[in-house]
């Protein structure tokens with residue numbers, strides 16, 4: 001089931017099956033004026049699963065997590081019957097979810113525990129002729145997230161990412177950077193995507209970006225001036241993985257040891273600075289380079305806070321250290337109000353008692369109606 005079944009260009013929506021990958025969508029849209037957002041996952045990963053799980057992409061700042069782009073679903077229910085959800089229940093064009101009841105909520109974020117989704121109507125977004133990706137070196141977590149918050153409010157960026165220093169070193173070929181940064185080195189880099197219809201529009205956005213950086217500098221935070229990704233790649237070809245999406249970040253997926261793990265959370269922008277500072281300190285203390293990837297979502301209403309480790313899968317002692325680090329990082333993030341997304345069972349068990357009991361009861365009641373025989377993914381989300 002890996003077909004792109006329809007593309008309604010004028011309505012900016014495509015109907016896809018579960019096996020459609022990021023690369024397939026990119027190839028399909030190559031000569032069309034439309035795009036999707038791409039996650040940092042490798043090109044062969046499913047767009048569909050990421051949408052059902054509320055994953056994040058490089059257009060999530062503008063348009064929200066990927067589940068926000070679902071304009072209709074076709075689902076197989078526990079009794080084998082099919083249902084079409086959203087405007088698609090009546091119109092041949094799945095233009096949106098309204099005005100019918102929001103029944104996609106019965107399938108989105110449930111990790112396959114309520115039914116099997118067989119088709120998604122997925123919203124597409126306009127491509128613009130002018131695109132710039134700029135990198136800005138920053139010397140503190142505080143300055144990075146102050147600038148990020150301020151930039152969100154200007155609404156000039158299609159995407160903003162904040163990545164800590166180990167990501168740059170690892171991309172440049174240092175597989176195991178020292179857990180502490182070298183004195184004087186930048187602590188973060190911000191990357192900013194700007195798009196425009198005209199040169200004048202792009203210049204205006206660049207001017208606003210420069211003004212925001214000056215404002216934050218005036219508060220005592222240090223930044224370098226923005227560098228275009230193409231200039232950077234000419235000087236450091238190893239950075240080409242950041243030039244075009246989807247991408248396979250080999251420093252994560254092909255580092256030799258085979259182990260890659262992270263605590264990926266969504267949470268409030270207002271808590272980001274203390275959460276990042278504590279998270280980085282804890283990783284360093286435990287002997288891991290503090291690799292953080294973050295991205296504001298949906299206009300800056302919330303943010304992704306992701307703490308990543310690479311390790312040698314065959315080294316049992318290292319695997320145990322990663323497991324214990326992840327437990328500590330989960331606690332740290334939860335304490336700051338961040339919630340692990342795509343929550344694995346081990347993390348769900350640790351969080352369960354703290355989740356509102358009314359919500360847990362409601363989830364069990366919905367599950368009982370949607371899956372009375374318990375055939376869909378039993379055990380996930382603490383459900384029978």
Ligand SMILES: Cc1cc2nc3c(=O)[nH]c(=O)nc-3n(C[C@H](O)[C@H](O)[C@H](O)COP(=O)(O)OP(=O)(O)OC[C@H]3O[C@@H](n4cnc5c(N)ncnc54)[C@H](O)[C@@H]3O)c2cc1C
Nearest residue numbers: 018039040041045046049050055056111112115116117252
């Ligand atoms: C290097 C790297 C970077 C990544 N970066 C990002 C990133 O930037 N953003 C991001 O969001 N993710 C990222 N990911 C995660 C990635 O996007 C995964 O593709 C995503 O988590 C879904 O794949 P999976 O293998 O977990 O899905 P699966 O395990 O196949 O599915 C996940 C869950 O969805 C349910 N499900 C799957 N298909 C259906 C269906 N048809 N109907 C009902 N339920 C279904 C399953 O039951 C399961 O519980 C990254 C991964 C890697 C390795």
